[in-house]
Amino acid sequence: MRKISDPHHFMKLNIDYQEKFQQRHIAPNEADTAEMLQTVGVNTIDELISQTVPQKIRLKAPLNLPVAKSEFDYLNDLKQTASKNKVFKNxxxxxxxxxxxxxxxxxxxxxxxxxxxxxxxxxxxxxxxxxxxxxxxxxxxxxxxxxxxxxxxxxxxxxxxxxxxxxxxxxxxxxxxxxxxxxxxxxxxxxxxxxxxxxxxxxxxxxxxxxxxxxxxxxxxxxxxxxxxxxxxxxxxxxxxxxxxxxxxxxxxxxxxxxxxxxxxxxxxxxxxxxxxxxxxxxxxxxxxxxxxxxxxxxxxxxxxxxxxxxxxxxxxxxxxxxxxxxxxxxxxxxxxxxxxxxxxxxxxxxxxxxxxxxxxxxxxxxxxxxxxxxxxxxxxxxxxxxxxxxxxxxxxxxxxxxxxxxxxxxxxxxxxxxxxxxxxxxxxxxxxxxxxxxxxxxxxxxxxxxxxxxxxxxxxxxxxxxxxxxxxxxxxxxxxxxxxxxxxxxxxxxxxxxxxxxxxxxxxxCHSMIALGSCTMKLNATTEMVPVTWAEFSKMHPFAPVDQVGGYMEIFDELNKWLSEITGFAAMSLQPNAGAQGEYAGLMVIRAYHQDRGDRHRNIALIPSSAHGTNPASAAMAGMKIVVVKCDDNGNIDVADLKAKAEQYQNDLSCLMVTYPSTHGVFEESIIEICQIIHQNGGQVYMDGANMNAQVGLTSPANIGADVCHLNLHKTFCIPHGGGGPGMGPIGVAKHLVPYLPGHAVVDIDQGKSISAVSSAPWGSASILLISHAYIAMMGPDGLTNATKYAILNANYIKARLEKHFPVLYAGANGRCAHEMILDCRSFKSAGIEVTDIAKRLMDYGFHAPTVSFPVAGTVMVEPTESEPKHELDRFCNAMIAIRHEIEDVANGTMDKLDNPLKNSPHTAAVITGNDWAHPYTRQKAAFPLAYVAAHKFWPSVGRVNDTYGDRTLICTCPPMEEYEFEESVLE
CATH class of the missing domain: 3.40.640.10 (Type I PLP-dependent aspartate aminotransferase-like (Major domain))
Known part of the structure; x- marks a missing residue:
């Protein structure tokens, strides 16, 4: 063993080291990134981004946000902010x-x-x-x-x-x-x-x-x-x-x-x-x-x-x-x-x-x-x-x-x-x-x-x-x-x-596996982001408490407003809408108020692409608008000629266009700036659905593209967890000319001058979970947020590169790249008797939740991995999808029975696998453990495929009598 006798021969210590939260949030490491880039066919992640995001919509400067804080420092600083809230008995x-x-x-x-x-x-x-x-x-x-x-x-x-x-x-x-x-x-x-x-x-x-x-x-x-x-x-x-x-x-x-x-x-x-x-x-x-x-x-x-x-x-x-x-x-x-x-x-x-x-x-x-x-x-x-x-x-x-x-x-x-x-x-x-x-x-x-x-x-x-x-x-x-x-x-x-x-x-x-839902962005909800929600200084505050008792909350709202405005490029935000669909509605009501204030009460036509999320036309109707559908072309993009024709046809009554960007099809449409200009030239406003903001942050922005209003799904892009289907937050950002119309409130004075009346019960919506997004932005910083977007795009294109040999990818951008999500076309499998639902249910046997099924195109799945998934998890998912594709091929060529096969019988429960009877022409192992990794990390569905028709025919929406739960058990004597 070598002895260190030289007093100057010491290891240098890095006392300036500070752990970066983005390294915890963004999962792929340096080695994985190199392998993924090679699979995708580019040398650097920036090369991929340049092939994916149109140059003409890219931001000219990095985000102007505070430098990222460590998790430790953020919580310490937040404790000081929290102390500015006075917890009185209410x-x-x-x-x-x-x-x-x-x-x-x-x-x-x-x-x-x-x-x-x-x-x-x-x-x-x-x-x-x-x-x-x-x-x-x-x-x-x-x-x-x-x-x-x-x-x-x-x-x-x-x-x-x-x-x-x-x-x-x-x-x-x-x-x-x-x-x-x-x-x-x-x-x-x-x-x-x-x-x-x-x-x-x-x-x-x-x-x-x-x-x-x-x-x-x-x-x-x-x-x-x-x-x-x-x-x-x-x-x-x-x-x-x-x-x-x-x-x-x-x-x-x-x-x-x-x-x-x-x-x-x-x-x-x-x-x-x-x-x-x-x-x-x-x-x-x-x-x-x-x-x-x-x-x-x-x-x-x-x-x-x-x-x-x-x-x-x-x-x-x-x-x-x-x-x-x-x-x-x-x-x-x-x-x-x-x-x-x-x-x-x-x-x-x-x-x-x-x-x-x-x-x-x-x-x-x-x-x-x-x-x-x-x-x-x-x-x-x-x-x-x-x-x-x-x-x-x-x-x-x-x-x-x-x-x-x-x-x-x-x-x-x-x-x-x-x-x-x-x-x-x-x-x-x-x-x-x-x-x-x-x-x-x-x-x-x-x-x-x-x-x-x-x-x-x-x-x-x-x-x-x-x-x-x-x-x-x-x-x-x-x-x-x-x-x-x-x-x-x-x-x-x-x-x-x-x-x-x-x-x-x-x-x-x-906790079990990735949930790669297109349009839903199921990303990491970091523990540090969640911890402050239950602190008494935040959880025990009444929304109508006197303003001098809520200084901590006001400071957080002010910072979050500034940060989200910088990220979107808009002049101001309203944090009141407490769901994405409510954000849609609030944004449209602000547009409505703007037109009415200018004497254009007749402007009530909303142009909506045929690919739009179903809440878009529903929200427009609730805002008193008439919907005119705009066609999409064979590549899934908005048909610009049809849009122009309809904008000109209804120019006297045009209120707005509702558009999702990147598109619902997972593509950065090259014509988006022209689309916005057409709407503005004909007297309308552009409302952008923020469902896909995950692919914009730090690279482009709604304002940079030409939108006037955008709602943000904070429960998606900005890390508020889904909670089994809620809670969520859907604040809206608006351009300067729309700021006076942002929602007010009957109890707390947040009037902007010409504010519409409230859209939610509380003035700042579900205020306590805004802390989660505040923490995410503060700990990621401008570089981290931008990198998150880049890795969301890399992860998606990695899955695309691995799966496109097995599943047709329905849409892609000009350079063959998808944005943060892609649509896998499963319609051709119908000839073998396999429906997209069968694929969704079979994925459960592999330990995965299905991607978004049959939206925006029936018979397809829309996959979005997010930046917080590591390469090995992406590979597990890809391997599962490829294995399922082989199973479909076995059905198509007659190797497996068309009706009695693992896809049609999925998911397989533990009770079925361990039961005394097994009459299927495939093995129990094939049913329950189709790939090696499944055996080590098996998640068992607790029931077999549910019967929707039976349930709707005999509708029961309360807990049935306990005998419905009881099963006969043998008694050992």
Whole structure:
């Protein structure tokens, strides 16, 4: 062994080293990159980019963003920012309440990538866990509302109310009826959204007192709040009966926690019941994300927006679940759709359902009774102090007229770090499950102090001993709820943990393998990005808290606005839309407002390419536009001649073009600048769908291309996880001339001068998950973001290079390159009896979720790997696809039976493989372990191929009796 005796012979140490987050996010290493480039046929990644992205749309300078931070430094700096948020006790109410998130749910669902990285359950056989959790949610909603069918969540309470208005409008028998009655006691943010959604359809909102309004046959619907915004609980049964005699349908916006004690709306005449499940264990998060519920009568099920989870059977006749009734109906009906909803708040709905399962009916009743009881105690105490409480019947909210005492009460509340809700000289106080007797005492003390009194003046202990409900017998709940065993079997933490894990084990997520969905960008959701979401400084903030208490959030919004504006090239962003489709709608409403402000009210034509995502025409229709379809050429590009002809034909009425870039076909169209110029020359605006922004960041931008508006799917390009189908965020960026029209809000002043009314309940949408995108951009920096785009394009072209010998690639750019995704044409396999669905199901046997199936072209799959997938994972996927191609060839040449083969019988469950009977002409190994790697990393689908037809024919959307779950077991004696 050599001895180091020379005192100067020491290893040099690099003390300037700092780990780069982009090296963790972008998976291919240097050696893998070299191999991939060789396969693709280029020397450098920049050579590939120059062959892929047209030079004329490339950015002239790098992104002007702060230098990337390490994960360690980012979290340390964010802690300082978080400290600028003041976490007060919030009794503001108005649809948002502090909660106790059960630790077993927070750790094992909200903070668990096995749950939050799942994709929307379009491939039901590998999504049975979250489908069951969502079925639990639907059952919970139906039990508590007293209705007959519910969906698996919507975005928030306000937009759910707007969806209800639209559904009532579409169901109206009197086509001349255009008036919608709105109780003045709805939460103001809900009324604001109703105004936004009503305008394009010419719906007249009549806002007033439900006790005084004269209902008439010009009204198609009505909506009330239960309990009302003031906290009062009204008996609406007479109002409901009057509405029905006049052919008016009634929507009730209900507080789900109150329904544990109050008579369900379904029992006194509601046609639709909507609301938020935020109170069931979902943090306020400064506005979201929160799962809204929507329940109605069975006769309206085909008009109901959103996703419905239904019971069916699998290929072996066993219990199985899937999404029912063509729940993405906007893809079928397009501009005739009554909703553009294509997402939900699945992760939050799952949490709410688990909250109900953990507490059970008795636990929920104890929580609701405690909230109600403390509210009664507070009312009695403040009344004893001489304050006038105005609600005779209430659940959790008191209202006081304070007169000259309003200001001193407000001052005392702030001194005690408590927020109440003030309207003029009135105050409302809403209690929640976190409120304690000590909190009530604190409120009493400062109310007493203002009157120079004390707690001793009201015999508080005596008041505490004499608590009886103020809810009259006629409004008290009598019916049972949550009787199913799932809500009565998991009340210990151990049982709950095992139940959560048993469902998680049935679902494939990014924890298992890549999910290469074209147009959906299932990329890494880094742990560091996720951690701050549950910090109290962010999660416990009320969206209507005073501005001087939310400095941390304001700083993050300001930075994110600047960064996203730089990335898109636009002048400003609105962070309010809380889903991609809602971003579409918001962008179109901004364009509509711009035209109207200029006196061009007649401009209502939207040009939309035939390849567009189904939400595009649905959103345009909801914004009051008429859709004119533009042809695509044989290469999948927009037919420029057809576009020019139609833009000129409708130039006097042209509102906008809706375009996705790169195209839905995965190609950077060379003519995009000319396309935008044609629209502008004919008086229109260009709306860009940001679904494919993953291929633009750092290389080009919507503004650079010529767009005026673009929505961004933050749950895609900017790393917010899919959460099994939601949450998401869809903020919009706009050019300078459109900034004045960005959405405002009825409660928080964010008006831009000529703002449209709100599109979401909270002023900054699902604010708490904006932290994820903020973290991603801050830690990637300008170079990292640009490299992510380059590697997204490299990974896609690597897959293309490996698979194009086996599957025709439907479209490519001028140099034969795809963008960040490609379409594999599977239509020719029909001659062998193999459908694209068979390929999707067979991929499950190889351990993969299928790419996007039959969109935008029927009979194809659209593959998008993202930059966060390593080469070996890309190779696993390619090997699986090539092996499946050989299986198809075996069927085509007769080596395998045309009907009894691994593709037609896929997916193969463990029960099938290990069963006593095996009559197939291929081996069990071929079925379950078709490639060597599968044996080491086998993911078993929990059910065989689901039977959609059976499920829709016998529609069941609640948890069936437990005997449906039970299987005969042999007993060893």
């Amino acid at each position: 009794y503001i109410g108005q649809g948002y309440y502090d909660v106790i998130v059960p630790g077993v749910i927070q750790r094992n669902i909200l903070e668990n990538p096995g749950w939050y990285t799942q994709y929307t359950p379009y491939q039901a056989e590998i999504a049975q866990g979250r489908l069951q959790a969502l079925l639990n949610f639907q059952t919970m909603v139906l039990d508590l509302t007293g209705m007959e069918i519910a969906n698996a969540s919507l975005l928030d309470e306000g937009t759910a109310a707007a969806e209800a208005m639209f559904m009532q409008y579409s169901l109206r028998k009197n086509q001349q009826a255009k008036v919608f009655f709105v109780s003045e006691e709805l939460f103001p943010q809900t009324i604001d959204i109703l105004k936004t959604r009503a305008q394009p359809y010419g719906i007249e909102l009549q806002i007033g007192d439900h006790r005084e309004v004269e209902l008439n046959n010009q009204m198609f619907g009505a909506i009330v709040q239960y309990p009302a915004g003031s906290g009062a609980v009204y008996n609406y049964s007479g109002f409901a009966a009057d509405a029905h005699t006049k052919g008016i349908k009634l929507t009730v916006v209900a507080d789900i926690m109150s329904l544990v004690l109050l008579t369900p709306p379904g029992e006194w005449g509601a046609d639709i019941v909507v609301g938020s499940t935020q109170r069931f264990g979902i943090p306020m998060g400064f506005g979201g994300p929160h799962a809204a519920f929507f329940a109605t009568k069975d006769e309206y099920k085909r008009s109901m927006p959103g996703r419905i989870i239904g019971v069916t059977i699998d290929s072996a006749g066993n219990y199985a679940l899937r999404m029912a009734l063509q729940t993405r109906e906007q893809h079928i009906r397009r501009d005739k759709a009554t909703s553009n909803i294509c997402t939900a708040q699945a992760l939050l709905a799952i949490m709410a359902g688990m909250y109900a399962a953990y507490h059970g009916p008795q636990g929920l009743k104890l929580i609701a009774e405690r909230i109600h009881g403390l509210t009664i105690l507070l009312s009695k105490a403040l009344t004893a102090l001489g304050y006038e409480q105005q609600n005779d019947v209430y659940f959790d909210t008191l209202k006081f007229e304070l007169g000259d005492l309003a200001a001193p009460i407000h001052g005392q509340a702030i001194n005690n770090e408590m927020n109440l809700h003030y309207t003029g000289s009135s105050v409302t106080i809403s209690l929640d499950e976190t409120t304690s007797v000590e909190d009530v005492k604190t409120i009493i003390r400062f109310f007493a102090k203002v009157k120079a009194k004390s707690l001793n003046d009201i015999a508080f202990d005596d008041l505490k001993e004499d608590i009886e409900t103020v809810i009259p017998a006629g409004l008290q709940r009598q019916s049972a709820y949550l009787t199913h065993q799932v809500f009565n079997a998991h009340h210990s933490e151990h049982e709950m943990l095992r139940y959560i894990k048993s469902l998680e084990a049935k679902d494939l997520s990014l």
